[in-house]
Amino acid sequence: MYVKCRGGDVPGANHRAYLVLEDGTVLKGRAFGADKTAVGEVVFTTAVVGYPQSITDPSYKGQILVFTHPLIGNYGVSEDQYESEGPQAEAVVVHEATRPSHYKAVMSLDEWLKASGVPGIEGVDTRALVLKLREHGVMMGAVGQEPPDELLERVRKSPRYDEVNYALMVSPKEPEELGDGKICVGVVDCGVKRSILRELVKRGVKVLRVPCLRWELALKCDAVLFSPGPGNPNLLDRVAEGVKAAVEMRLPVMGICLGHQVVSKALGARLYKLKFGHRASNKPVRDLAFTGKTYITTHNHGYAVDPAGSGLRPWAVQPDDGTVEGLYHPDLPILTTQFHPEAGPGPRDTTWVFDKFLKMVGNGLR
Incomplete structure (x- = not known):
């Protein structure tokens, strides 16, 4: 039985x-999801769904993900x-x-996180938390049921987010082929989303998804993403x-986020870290070169690019x-x-970028 999560009356x-x-800031709340402690960079998203x-x-x-929308979990979780x-x-x-109320829901948010080994905390004043992160910038933090001084000690003993090569942790171990089109796109996978792969395959593309450190396999394709x-x-x-x-071979190259x-x-561009990043499904992007339109797009990035000296020119800005x-x-x-043209979640108005x-590729620019 699902009970709305008020006053700690949900299982877990x-x-x-x-x-x-x-x-040293301490925010109190109620535990849900897995009974464990997690350390990470605390970031927030303004996505509503x-x-x-x-x-x-x-x-x-x-990262420890903070949702600014006050109610999360209302349609449960399904694998699609x-x-x-x-x-x-x-x-x-x-x-x-x-609690979930949707015909496709197979688990509640609480059940899902518990089964996946991910802790959650609810009852937090997320408005105050987001204001703090906006003012001071993202910070390392810990979520758990241990005493606050023990959690703070965990944070101080953990490596900072910027010091860990997380892309290697999420990159696949072996190559994978998807689709059967005539055009082959090699995807150098540093943490690709399924929505990106779907956008390519549904356009009749054969995708060769490769581990990020085995990028040479992708060079056998007609283009590289x-x-x-x-x-x-x-x-x-x-x-x-x-x-x-890839550039030396004049292969068409695309980069996302x-x-x-x-x-x-x-x-040769310079990369720098944003104070609190862009994470949402409602961020505007203005097209300066191709359509002249302003789009509402999905973002998830804490770093940004200064292209001076790279030969690259901006076509879109926030x-x-x-x-x-x-x-x-x-x-x-x-x-x-830098934004996500595949959305997932968010508006799909910029899928034309694919x-x-x-x-x-079709023009033979190699």
Whole structure:
């Protein structure tokens, strides 16, 4: 029986839990999900729906995910909402975990996190937490039922998010082929989402998905896509070598999110960390070069690109703060997006970017 999560009356939500930030801030709440402790970088998303997609997005590996929307869990969880094999976020923070009411739900959020070994905390004043993160920037933190001083000690003894190469943790161990089209796109997988693979396959593309450190396998294809993923892009020098190799061969290259950053890095751009990042399914992006339109898009990035000196030109920017959200090269078949054109969750108004990339392949720009 599902009971709305108020006052700790949901199974698994009867115990006091804490979220402790690296500066010593302690937020009290109720535990749900797995009975364990998790440490990670505390980030927030303003997405209203799509919590299963967000939690299973490999880009959240190493992070504690805070949902700003006050009610999370109302339509439960079903596997067709997954963006990977299962939850990737280290822990989940919500104001109120609600019971599911949807015909496709097979588990509640509480049951799902418990079965997946992911702790959650509810009853937190997420408004105050987000205001703090916006003011001070993202911080390391811990979620668990241990005393706050013990959780703080865990945080201080753990490596910082920027120091861990999380892309290697979520990259597949072996190559995989998907689809059977005439055009082959090699996907260098640093943490790809299933939605990206679906967008390619449904366009009649044969996809060769390869581990990120075995990028040379992708060079056998007609084009190469460098995928999104978690962690610090400045740690991915070996993947950037794959970009250089593809460019030397004049293979059409696309980069999405982390892939956008790695492509830019390979060509000499500067990467930097944002104060609290862009994580949402309702972020505006203004197209400066192709359509002239402004789109509402999905974002999940804590780093950004300064393309000066790389030869790349911005085609998309975030109008709120000027962050570069898309790049192209005037002479080489290179196209990147910092935002997620595949959405998952979010609006799908920019899926045309995949068509533009594949047109570069069809035009024989090699």
